[in-house]
Amino acid sequence: MSPFETLKEKIREALPGLDCVIGWRQGFDPLHATPFFMRAPEDVEKLVWSPLCVHNLSTYLPSFRGKKVGIVLKGCDSRGVIELLQEKLVERENLVLFGLPCSGVADLTKLGRAAGDLDRVSAVAWDEAGFTLATPRGEVRVARRDALADKCLSCQFPNALEADHLPGDPLPPATGPDLGDEELAALEAMAPADLMARWAAEMSRCIRCYACRNACPMCVCRDHCIAQSRDPHWLSQEDSPREKLMFQLIHTMHLAGRCVECGECQRACPVDIPILALRRKMNRVVRELFDYQAGLDSQAVPPLFTFQVEEANIKERKW
Amino acid sequence: MVMSAAAYLPAPKLGEWLKELSVRHLVLAPQARGDAVVFAPYAEGGEIVLDRDATMPPKQAVFPATEELLRFRRVKDPEDPGRVDVELSASQPAPKTVVFGARPCGTRGFLAYDRVYRSPKTTDPYYAARRDATLFVTVACTAPGNSCFCHWVGSGPDDASGSDLLLTPVTGGFVVLAVSGRGDELLGSPLLEPAGDRTAEAEKVLAAVRAALPPAPDISGARDGLTAVFDDMGFWDEVSAKCVSCGACTYLCPTCYCFNITDEGDGLAGRRLRTWDNCMSFQFTLEASGHNPRPTKAHRLRNRVGHKFSYYPALHEGAVACCGCGRCVRGCPVSVDIREIVLAAIVRAARAREETAHD
Helix, strand or coil: CCHHHHHHHHHHHHHHHCCEEEEEEECCCCCCEEEEEECCHHHHHHCCCCCCCCCCHHHHHHHHCCCCEEEEECHHHHHHHHHHHHCCCCCHHHEEEEECCCCCCECHHHHHHHHCCHHHCCEEEEECCEEEEEECCEEEEEEHHHHECHHHHCCCCCCCCCCCECCCCCCCCCCCCCHHHHHHHHHHCCCHHHHHHHHHHHHCCCCCCCHHHHHCCCCCCHHHCHHHCCCCCCCCCCCCHHHHHHHHHHHHHHCCCCCCCCCHHHHHCCCCCCCHHHHHHHHHHHHHHHCCCCCCCCCCCCHHHCCCCCCCCCCHHHC | CCCCCCEEEEHHHHHHHHHHHHHHCEEEEEEEECCEEEEEECCCCCCCCCCCCCCCCHHHHCCCCEEEEEEEEEEEECCEEEEEEEEEEECCCCCCEEEEEECHHHHHHHHHHHHHHECCCCECHHHHHHHHCEEEEEECCCCCCCCCCHHHHCCCCCCCCCCCEEEEEECCEEEEEECCHHHHHHHHCCCCEECCCHHHHHHHHHHHHHHHCCCCCCCCCHHHHHHHCCCCHHHHHHHHCCCCCCCHHHHCCCCCCCEEEEEEEECCEEEEEEEECCCCCHHHHCCCCCCCCCCCHHHHHHHHHHHHHHHHHHHCCCCCCCCCCCHHHHHCCCCCCHHHHHHHHHHHHHHHHHHHHHC
């Protein structure tokens, strides 16, 4: 039995004791998988597992708090679950975690660059070297590097870090280029004025739909986000690049020491603004200051959830 | 409708024509911004993207995401410092605008606005001013995609309603047809040639696109069906389970017209702004008492679908408040598919009717 078939069997076994198991099914076209809430045994037949299972489903977990649910996890998604456990936003005893080793998921934005019109792709296939898209112009071949999400090319956690079921042989970490690092290096090399102009240009097409926020597994304030509060009035209703960038910084600050870098914020953006770089920058700062990465150990206390009189990497007295 | 003879615009002259239009109009045309395509002011040399539908609809042209309604300033009376007056100044008039390169679905979205903001009963002066100042040069769709469903909602790839000029791509350029009296005014350019028998080619192109569309299901039962399942929260919980409650679907929608009005102050002065709002947001129906009649995403998604396919048609002679462009489907981070929900509601309502009949 393949690991996927084994997993389906485990889900069928667990389902009677659970409210639902969250996974994926085929979406509206060949390129889209879509989150799927399995409640009946026959639902499990519709479960899919492929490089198109791009979503981090741990985003849904806090809304099921108090109910017993199962969830299918890629390695990166499991970090979202772990961070939620660390923050006591979900209860471990209420979760059944179904992991599968993941060799990377597609970045539909990148595939769109190759396909032209992503909405006219009529079939998709993949292998270890890349993707093949059937388009009105004929078959288009997209190499792995130009097809997979950047995070997958250098993924250090291809297997769920916390799982009740993890069928199949674990995969080794990926050894590809760290494109996120390259992007950050390019941004850091810019003069501040140019950098600001660049962000203003990017943010000018933001429609302030808050998909970045709502797809984020760590954005747990949900209906009570400070961005939409009139009192205190941190943001005006004006949709200027400045206000919109301010929200990105609010999001980034609220994620300090919590962001698991799943990239959902950027993936969810309907106008493809490359906002993950801001979170990556913050994560690097947290790593340097606290020697810490979020969502790796459900027993660890996140650095900003605690207080040390003497921080090893913050020399308060030696400035 | 005034119909003049069709003209022909050779593709290489498109940039020159837009430049010509730019002399007297602000020309908004679909252009790449990063990986997205948005309607942005045309500047000479700007590359127009017509090989896929724009990520954003052209709605900003008539309904900006932020619109200043007025400015206010509190002024002390020098004779009587205890007395403070409020000085008001009205906002700028709407610029003359040409929207170039929207597909028929994107342009047709404004018909849903017109029935609300420019009806015999009520006219929104800000909307009407922009609407009257804006001309639509629409390009017929020759490439419907997986998320498209314009023909479900009574439209089609060459629907000219709401447009002033309709361009049809033919070999080497576009056949240009005035489809409104105002469109005629744009045909004076020396860059345009008589279309001759290219009109026949355009007809063939459009017939081929219409024929290529998969058959549209009958959604005439949506209006009553959605009303029938209104209280069936089990249904709405199920179809909204994956929704993450963001506003991408509404802000990408060419027909979503809801807004918020706030005073954004800065000391003693400030601006009254009208900004896009969306019914997917918790705050949309949050009342001052703290009560929220649409407390969950299921209630909110029910409103979005119900409004477009049931409540709006009930108020506006059956017109559906959806142009079938599919942006909500492809722009949704989790692929919520409004087509699927409408069809499921029709089936669910029919099943409930049958069950009642058997009781």
